[in-house]
Amino acid sequence: MSPEPQDTQPVDTRRVDAREKVTGAALYATDLHPDQLAHATLATATIGRGRIAELDVSAAAAVPGVLLVLSHLDHLDLQSPGFVMGGGYGVQSLQPLLDDRIAYRGQAIALVVAETLTAATEAANLVRARYETEPFAATLDSPGVERLSQPATIPLPFLADLDVGDAESAYATAALHVDATYDQPAQHQNPMELIGATVSWRGDTLVVHEGTQNAGAIRHGLAQQLGIDAANVEVISPYTGGGFGQKNSLQIHIGPLALAARRLGRPVKLVVSRAQLFHHTSFRPASRHRIRLGADEHGRMVAAIHEVEHQTSRHDLFPLMYTEITSRLYGIRDFRGRQTFARMDTQSPGFMRAPFEHPAAFAFESAVDELAYAAHRDPLEFRLANDTTVDPVSGEPFSSRHLAQCLRRGAKRFGWSARQQRPASMRAEDGSLVGWGVAVGAYPASIVPSAAHLVAGADGRIRVEVDGHEMGQGIRSTIAILVAENLGIGVHDVDIVVGDTRVATQHLTAGSWGTASTLGAVHAALRALREQLGMDTRGPVDVASAVRATGRDQVEARAETLGPGQTEQDAEHARKGLPTLSGPEFPGYSTFSWIAHFVEVRVEPTTCRIRVPRVVSVADCGRVASPVTAASQVRGGIVWGIGASLREAGAVDPRYGGFLNNSLEEYPVPVNADIGTLDVDFIGEPDLRFHPVGVKGLGEVSMVGVAAAVANAVFHATGVRHRRLPIRIEDVLAGTTA
């Protein structure tokens, strides 16, 4: 499937950094323990909103071994980093520890630094605060929530309302209707690697080790916060222990850590506790979706209206981009989208895997299922009948859309033809109710400015220094495979440096643009390298001989690439550590990745426990750049979808604010025994219109639609429709006994 076929042995497609990971040799940011290391901990606020009337750190400071307690009493010389979605760098614009205001429960009120972690932990527990409390709002239904229309608040084109045709009229005159509201709770990314950093100064240079998806934002954000030159900030993040959007910007602890390290003249390490993480950084905002769908008497969908609100903080506006995919899933001519902020007293929410697309697809694909049943049609056949080859919003074709093929192939693998349409009509041998559900997903394909630097050595090795971060998605593998296939060398002859501001600009790696963007830059650099080596544009290269023939020890090549419609201005923006918000603009087409999921659930009739014994998912992500890691990405996305649909919700007590269930015990994520057989396949058609190597995004689309397929399967099993996630035993019990 390579666009440049080679006459070489197939490359080893196993994950290239797996050996380091199975031996414990991979060093994550807080695995470092430099000489003279001091340990930091945080004390946090216990009210929902208000101000600190009195802060007493004397008991904390008196603990033997305590070196420093930083709080607003110290008048820290630190600026706001700005909000990553508001022209800044931070996970939120509010930098704690600067004044006495408490904007949300769990906000940091003091940073304690001590000789040992034990002393720092003891001391943080001795920080005492007296508060003046104020009323607050913590859920979508709380009094005091401020609602703002998105386009009226942020008049940017990509956040505008969607109005295609006249959806209200088309809906009013449709033969069949669905009008339903779906609720998505707040959720927490909970990567296994706790958020944390090891920070030190080397002379005037600040050195930050933190697992991140955005070393560039940390670098430039710290420069802004501390008033220093970005050239004096190094951010190093070779391994990130899972990100899922939570590690996509500058966290609130790094600035204070830098001040502490400077004051002490020692390296300082902080590992934020799991309990504190639920309030320390971003989360998926709660959202509520009203979906209205209309179909004609033949079951052709003619109108869709998607109105959505989601929570954001008082201090930042985390944008809503839910209707971008719901307007494209089907060939619905008349579409209306409305998106509304609901401001309340929490830390700023942010990105969590498939941030908008997962909740949007849960709502929309549940509604489509309801409409299919209203039309007495098989949900698979109903979806196929409403497929489109044209983007109904722009009227232009998709650069590639093999969604119908995903559905057909998935149905065959799943054995969908044996399904009985009537709910609660299928039973397993043990008496469990069996439900089969289907749903589709989409995710916009994107490219951001990227840069790659290749060094070919006389020893035949290729060093790749590149813009990109490794969070487990396998970016090292995709790069190694591309270089190995291109030059006809082994994947282990390729050394890859990622997540390091010392070697390349480090743009945010997120939004499933990492592979397309990074591979585009590496691909361009490979061409330049071949030119430097005097080689043909294709065919195997004896790298060692070719380098020696130049008379040099090594040969270098660089490339900087942009997405379509992006300019040098965007590249400059990226070099400043800011996310690319303009483009890509594709001439005459639009590009999305697509996926179809088929889910079997079994509902045990007495306890109503829901199990998911098998899932079949077929993705159209263009060319599959790295088959092993790609399949793992999709399986991971399915696991996330199962967690989202059956387990995960940040529980809020409106009396106290904050999240009550701030542990992995009370915020259950899927465990091994929750996951059955996951059958993953790819269409594998390169999208060369979109990308020189033919890849689209994969990590996010993998999850999109899974929750709807689960919910649709639960409906099929029980005959009861659940419109609020997660679907728990008590929900099914209530439904079946009602």
Added chain:
Amino acid sequence: MAATASTAAGSAHELDLACTVNGEPVRLRVDTRESLLDVLRERLGVTGPKKGCDHGQCGACTVHLDGRRVVSCLTPAVQVTGADVTTVEGVAGPDGELHPLQQAFIDHDALQCGYCTPGQIMSGLACLAEGHAGDDDEVREYMSGNLCRCGAYAGIVAAVRAVAEQGR
């Protein structure tokens, strides 16, 4: 201000710890409040065991204590006196030759970000030694103390099962 003695603030009580870590003898004075995980990571520089929750809920810190799997975050360091502690760093052969389970993790892509992997490997070895790898469902059950947020569960089951089959 070194933290050595107990104080009015109710802090450190220290005791001597003697054990082996990956075969190497270790003698250390530890705070009685220190977990085995923190001692391994912060005092001995053995960072294979990872901190994912510090509450025994995620399994990333799993190590072997005299061959038995424990979550090192819930194991007081003083308690391991006289014991042999094995972490993921002690699993491969002396010349770096991978254990078959480590190789199986690579072959079945039983990992993504790698952060939970040291704990998964240690639990996987125990799962095999305990005789709890008879079929996929049994492996799923006995590996459920180790969370993997990337969702590499299918690969983990396949890797443990592959080694179980080799051992037959």
